[in-house]
Amino acid sequence: MGNELDQDALAAEWAAALEEQEETPVEGGDAPAAGGGGGGGDDEALADEWAAALAQEEQTSMKKEKEQSFLHSQSRAADFKDLTEDAKAPRPDATKRDLDFILDIPLDVSAELGRTKLLINELLQLGQGSVIELNKLAGEPLEIYVNGKLVARGEAVVINEKFGVRLTDIISPIERVKQLA
Secondary structure, three states, X not given: OHHHHHHHHHHHHHXXXXXXXXXXXXXXXXXXXXXXXXXXXXXXXXXXXXXXXXHHHHHHHHHHHHHHHHHHHHOOOOOOOOOHHHHHOOOOOHHHHHHHHHHOOOOOEEEEOOOOOOOXXXXXXXXXXXXXXXXXXXXXXXXXXXXXXXXXXXXEEEEOOEEEEEEEEEOOHHHHHHHHO
16 A cells, blocks of 8 residues: 555656656757657656556556465465484384395406506517516515405415415505595
8 A cells, every 4th residue: 555655656756857847948949848749748648657557566566465475375384293203213124125235236346466657668569478567576465456445455376277366454444544645
């Protein structure tokens, strides 16, 4: 209701300002302030358009307010069940089910005898029977990597004509964290 009074007052101020503009003589002659024959007809039409636009805007905002109040009256607060006790209760099969899920994840395991760096020229000169010197000494343990992370050390063994690794040292979690830094 207060907005309608404000808009009416604003429209009246605009109309008064336009009337003052019409009454003020224009410098340089007796030509009317507005172009055309009658003088103030265009200004009154403009003021009427402004008043109509303001009234339409007020109607739109009132309609939106009514819709919002209707929607607010139709809605209600959500009622949630307290699940705290259910969450705290132990589930006997939960650990087995969680482990079963983890046990099916494939991992890439590799054993590393040693490493070296070569120039491209040296690599191109390699042939059958060439020897590449590694950074490890004879008798040093192999390193076992799981998905590229060092997890253990061991020694090479032969089992049924296949190579294998006998684990001699498992990396502690503290050492694994240090390797990340």
